[in-house]
Amino acid sequence: MxxxxxxxxxxxxxxxxxxxxxxxxxxxxxxxxxxxxxxxxxxxxxxxxxxxxxxxxxxxxxxxxxxxxxxxxxxxxxxxxxxxxxxxxxxxxxxxxxxxxxxxxxxxxxxxxxxxxxxxxxxxxxxxxxxxxxxxxxxxxxxxxxxxxxxxxxxxxxxxxxxxxxxxxxxxxxxxxxxxxxxxxxxxxxxxxxxxxxxxxxxxxxxxxxxxxxxxxxxxxxxxxxxxxxxxxxxxxxxxxxxxxxxxxxxxxxxRGAHVYAEIAGYASRCNAFHMTGLRPDGAEMAEAIRVALDEARIPGDRIDYINAHGSGTKQNDRHETAAFKRSLGDHAYRTPVSSIKSMVGHSLGAIGSIEIAASALAIEHDVVPPTANLHTRDPECDLDYVPLTARDWRTDTVLTVGSGFGGFQSAMVLTDPDRRAR
The missing domain is CATH 3.40.47.10 (Thiolase/Chalcone synthase)
Structure with missing residues (x-):
């Protein structure tokens, strides 16, 4: 490579x-x-x-x-x-x-x-x-x-x-x-x-x-x-x-002295070959995409500072990716802020993945984790730190952003600050 x-x-x-x-x-x-x-x-x-x-x-x-x-x-x-x-x-x-x-x-x-x-x-x-x-x-x-x-x-x-x-x-x-x-x-x-x-x-x-x-x-x-x-x-x-x-x-x-927002350090995509709209509850395919993206980035899972979730607001998806984060990051998933910007800008289908990459790069730029708006009563099956309602000042060197699509597509990308990564 x-x-x-x-x-x-x-x-x-x-x-x-x-x-x-x-x-x-x-x-x-x-x-x-x-x-x-x-x-x-x-x-x-x-x-x-x-x-x-x-x-x-x-x-x-x-x-x-x-x-x-x-x-x-x-x-x-x-x-x-x-x-x-x-x-x-x-x-x-x-x-x-x-x-x-x-x-x-x-x-x-x-x-x-x-x-x-x-x-x-x-x-x-x-x-x-x-x-x-x-x-x-x-x-x-x-x-x-x-x-x-x-x-x-x-x-x-x-x-x-x-x-x-x-x-x-x-x-x-x-x-x-x-x-x-x-x-x-x-x-x-x-x-x-x-x-x-x-x-x-x-x-x-x-x-x-x-x-x-x-x-x-x-x-x-x-x-x-x-x-x-x-x-x-x-x-x-x-x-x-x-x-x-x-x-x-x-x-x-x-x-050329350019301003660098973030390095795209790793990326992977998988398909569950399962159902046009259905998702397996264990999140195995998304977890595999996350694992491969981390391997490509040569960054261990416990270095993830923030997860920009797919977070569509359907019960099936939210539970599926919660399971995927636990499966791929282990105990570190419980210590990592997670949020969904779809709570604020909706789900723009094919565009949202890039909009979420922009949010991830800007989170690194500002050391701020955007919130999950409208989150007042957490689903007991979604038991991670979803940053409810209010943005959080947070040292954000490395971000994992994920996507899930009809047809079984599961994609993951790792962004990081190249200068902080070197240190």
Whole structure:
């Protein structure tokens, strides 16, 4: 394995309640929630009517009318997050070798909002069984093919190296960044723009999760609807958003005097090969992903200072990953703060893994563990330290962030402060 070490030198985030990395961190560190009643469409026919929406105005992020017409909302979020990450990194992308600069973007459901809206148009609101394609926007193909997301980001940064979309459900945001790290480590690229984006708050997505009762019906109290690890939790809150990073080799970053947020020291992904939506209660597959990620990072489990949990707010998931933490970290799991930022920004499907990586890097940056909002009564089967309600000042040198997705995907990533790690 190559000795190249990969670090984060730029962060861009568009999340519910936090447009921009600075506002995003303020929301998390203050323990505020951004969940509310759905405003994008009339949610009254649906069981779950709450969501975590991003207050996103494309023009404020330099997107003109033609770009807005061409790109689905998720692609717009990805490009806007990319522009923030590039500016934050201080890299002059026009001076880079374009063939050594790549892009990986994760997304679980692609251009859902665009496809949903266009179907409504070509079918005359669902009235026509045989749709009339002449009424569709001219860029409908870009909505259909998720690879357009990576192409838009590559165009925005002038990247002509590896360009990939990673779609592994709700672990896409971790897996896309993990793939980018490996490309730098193996020498296929020097700089990667990596992250994920999803904008799934549309009637079709809400209906799908309604059908399996995965989302919360707590419509009378949207601000407290997302309750990971709480005994009263009854499903997740659908969200949207994007997070994108500039990744580069540690030596190169230091040579140019870049600010380094964190090193991505280890990553692994596993699948339980068990059930589309079900999870085994012992958390064995997630525990295995954690073990391999720690081994790759060459960091023992008792060096983990904070766990950024998947913490979706479903009983099955919260118990599953609690078991995985115990299985992989042993007694140290009981001494390690754990929290779920989905309590504040909802579950943005494929985007959330990257948004949680951003939260993990910023936790290292600030030595603060964000809280699990709305956690008042802990489930007795979830007996770890979930940092309820209020952020905690905490020496945070090394963070474990995990993801769990439909299809059985389980991913884990280890981030650390490279200077503290050396000491």
């Amino acid at each position: 190559s000795a190249r070490r990969v670090v984060v030198t730029g962060i861009g985030v568009l999340a519910p309640g936090g447009v921009g990395a600075k506002d995003f961190w303020s929301l998390l560190s203050e323990g505020r929630t951004a969940t509310r009643g759905i405003t994008f469409f009339d949610p009254s026919p649906f069981r779950s009517q709450v969501a975590a929406e991003v207050d996103f105005v494309p023009a404020e992020h330099g997107l003109g009318p033609q770009e807005v017409r061409r790109m689905d909302r998720a692609a717009q979020l990805a490009v806007a997050a990319t522009r923030e990450a590039i500016a934050d990194s201080g890299l002059e992308f026009h001076a880079l070798d374009p063939y050594r600069t790549g892009v990986t973007i994760g997304s679980a459901v692609g251009a859902t909002m665009g496809l949903d809206a266009e179907y409504g148009v070509v079918s005359d609101g669902g009235r026509l069984h045989l749709v009339d394609h002449r009424y569709a926007v001219p860029h409908l193909y870009d909505y259909l093919v998720p690879s357009s997301f990576a192409a838009e980001v590559a165009r925005a940064v002038g990247a002509e190296g590896p360009c990939t979309v990673v779609s592994t459900g709700c672990t896409s945001g971790i897996d896309s960044v993990g793939h980018a790290v490996e490309l730098i480590r193996e020498g296929s690229a020097d700089v990667m723009v990596a992250g994920s984006s999803d904008a799934p708050i549309s009637p079709i997505t809400v209906a799908c999760f309604d059908a399996i009762k995965a989302t919360t019906p707590r419509n009378d109290d949207p601000g407290h609807a997302s309750r990971p690890f709480d005994a009263s939790r009854n499903g997740f809150v659908l969200g949207e958003g994007a997070a994108v990073f500039v990744l580069e080799e540690l030596g190169a970053a230091r040579a």
